[in-house]
Amino acid sequence: MSEAAAAPKRKIEGVPEKLHVWPYLVRLEFLCALVVIVALAVWSIVIDAPLEEAANPTKTPNPSKAPWYFLGLQDILVYFDPWFAGVVAPVLIIVGLMLIPYLDVNPKGNGYYTYHERKVAIWVYCFGFLVLWIALIIMGVFLRGPGWNLFMPWQYWDPHKVVALVSVDLPYAFGFRDYTWSAIFGGGVLLAYFGIGTGAYFFLERKALKSVGFLRMFLKIQLALIMMGIVIKIVLRIGFNIKYIMVTPWISV
Amino acid sequence: MANKAPQIPSIAEFIHKIKSGEIFTEIAKEITESQLWTSTFRHGYADTPRNRVLQIASNVWLHLHPVKMHRHALRIKFTWCMGGITFLLFLSTVVTGVILMFYYRPVGEYAYYDMKYLQYDVPFGMLMRNMHRWAAHAMVITVWLHMFRVFLTGSYKPPREFNWVIGVFLVTFTLLLSFTGYLLPWDQLAMWAVTVGTNMARATPFLGNEGPFAEYVGVTPRYDARSLLIGGSLVGPPALLRFYVLHCIFIPLIAGALMIVHFWRIRKDGGISGPL
Ligand code: HEM
Numbered sequence: 001m002s003e004a005a006a007a008p009k010r011k012i013e014g015v016p017e018k019l020h021v022w023p024y025l026v027r028l029e030f031l032c033a034l035v036v037i038v039a040l041a042v043w044s045i046v047i048d049a050p051l052e053e054a055a056n057p058t059k060t061p062n063p064s065k066a067p068w069y070f071l072g073l074q075d076i077l078v079y080f081d082p083w084f085a086g087v088v089a090p091v092l093i094i095v096g097l098m099l100i101p102y103l104d105v106n107p108k109g110n111g112y113y114t115y116h117e118r119k120v121a122i123w124v125y126c127f128g129f130l131v132l133w134i135a136l137i138i139m140g141v142f143l144r145g146p147g148w149n150l151f152m153p154w155q156y157w158d159p160h161k162v163v164a165l166v167s168v169d170l171p172y173a174f175g176f177r178d179y180t181w182s183a184i185f186g187g188g189v190l191l192a193y194f195g196i197g198t199g200a201y202f203f204l205e206r207k208a209l210k211s212v213g214f215l216r217m218f219l220k221i222q223l224a225l226i227m228m229g230i231v232i233k234i235v236l237r238i239g240f241n242i243k244y245i246m247v248t249p250w251i252s253v
Numbered sequence: 254m255a256n257k258a259p260q261i262p263s264i265a266e267f268i269h270k271i272k273s274g275e276i277f278t279e280i281a282k283e284i285t286e287s288q289l290w291t292s293t294f295r296h297g298y299a300d301t302p303r304n305r306v307l308q309i310a311s312n313v314w315l316h317l318h319p320v321k322m323h324r325h326a327l328r329i330k331f332t333w334c335m336g337g338i339t340f341l342l343f344l345s346t347v348v349t350g351v352i353l354m355f356y357y358r359p360v361g362e363y364a365y366y367d368m369k370y371l372q373y374d375v376p377f378g379m380l381m382r383n384m385h386r387w388a389a390h391a392m393v394i395t396v397w398l399h400m401f402r403v404f405l406t407g408s409y410k411p412p413r414e415f416n417w418v419i420g421v422f423l424v425t426f427t428l429l430l431s432f433t434g435y436l437l438p439w440d441q442l443a444m445w446a447v448t449v450g451t452n453m454a455r456a457t458p459f460l461g462n463e464g465p466f467a468e469y470v471g472v473t474p475r476y477d478a479r480s481l482l483i484g485g486s487l488v489g490p491p492a493l494l495r496f497y498v499l500h501c502i503f504i505p506l507i508a509g510a511l512m513i514v515h516f517w518r519i520r521k522d523g524g525i526s527g528p529l
Contacts, residue, residue, distance in 0.1 A: 021318045022308040024327060032334050033341050044383035054365040055444035064445040067435050069393050069428060083464050086453025097421045101414035109407040111526035125404050251465040
């Protein structure tokens, strides 16, 4: 687009690589703004913002849903206690995102689209964004009905649908009945997951240790293990009816 | 101009000027050479390289731009224009939001009926409300897309790490802006969505009354992280007032300030990233 428009103006442009912001960028911004404002106005004329009945603290709707952009987090509540899904997970997401430029030291792919030069980074981000964030939101908006049960789009949202709560905790599934031993076993599984994961990563990437640095690699693998851990817990719950990995009086994971 | 006594042109001369179009050149000249005009616009409009530079550099609204830029950064395929659209949508919510503020009172007894009033009695009230809400929702989507594009082009890599961090603050504040606004219609949708959202604060470790280790801190439902947020133990009129102040004053100011830093840093970091 800028190519065609620039042609007759060549005599003004000394160096074609660098263009004047006025008019080349400003006119694009103007056109873009025009399109967006018109689209917004038309959309707002055609579709009204929702307004339900007045707020009533004695009448809880079922399901009660958070605003759509938080439904991914609300869905994680099925698999995790609120302290994790509602507080620790958002904090980890924010901190993890902020750390990205400091953890990804791959100098390639700076300022252009490339998949081949940074496959892992692209995969991790796309998985986190498209699957764990967007797909869960879509599911939360369209498929979660009364009691936060899953309903297919063609199914009736039956508020009396009963889903048997048959899930057990991991230590129980492994035959532990004693409270203390269960907690120790569960804690051991968690420690082993993070310990072995970290160890394996450092072993496989031992050559990178010098150039990347210990702290970077350590943080990177912890964040990756937590992200994978969320997926593992979802799979354990859906596939194997496992509720908690570790149960203690203070905190359960 | 001033020392000449005004000449009164003859009718024939005058008609000739109109017919030949000379009159318009003269009027234009009178206007653009007046003190009023020259003091307002500091350069001519003729398409010269010098004026192209001045157009940006001497205009307070445009001067956050660089004067020149690389050709590749103009491509919509590269930026998706998403950062700019996010900013535009933010500005739209500011304009429509101020109009809504003229009619809306963040008080338990009034808020819902003010919404009804806006929708049914205020001229263009429904349109303002719709534009405000849809622009806010759209902004959430465009800011995610902007972030996605910045990631895919690797634009967070040196020297732009810091601007990415500012960006993460911006996406957080965008969500908080939208969330605090969600309560204000004071209908069932608003109250229960915010109840679900703020219930999470109850589970904050140490600081929420149902969170892990709360018993060692001694927080209660009336005195914990959640009650700080909503001014009580359930989402009631104090929560409405708190969210209103956060939504209309506190968060927009912070987000606006961060946007200025964000734009400033784009330039200081060498403009839009590119394969160079
Ligand atoms: C309110 C939210 C935001 C606004 C209004 C905004 C605005 C902009 C604009 C106008 C640009 C110029 C290029 C473009 O349009 O793509 C830009 C670039 C940039 N933004 Fe944002 N942004 C916001 C949020 C974010 C977020 C959430 C991130 C990342 C976490 C981010 C990171 C960046 C970076 C690193 C650049 C430089 C890109 C490059 O050089 O190619 N911004 N932003």
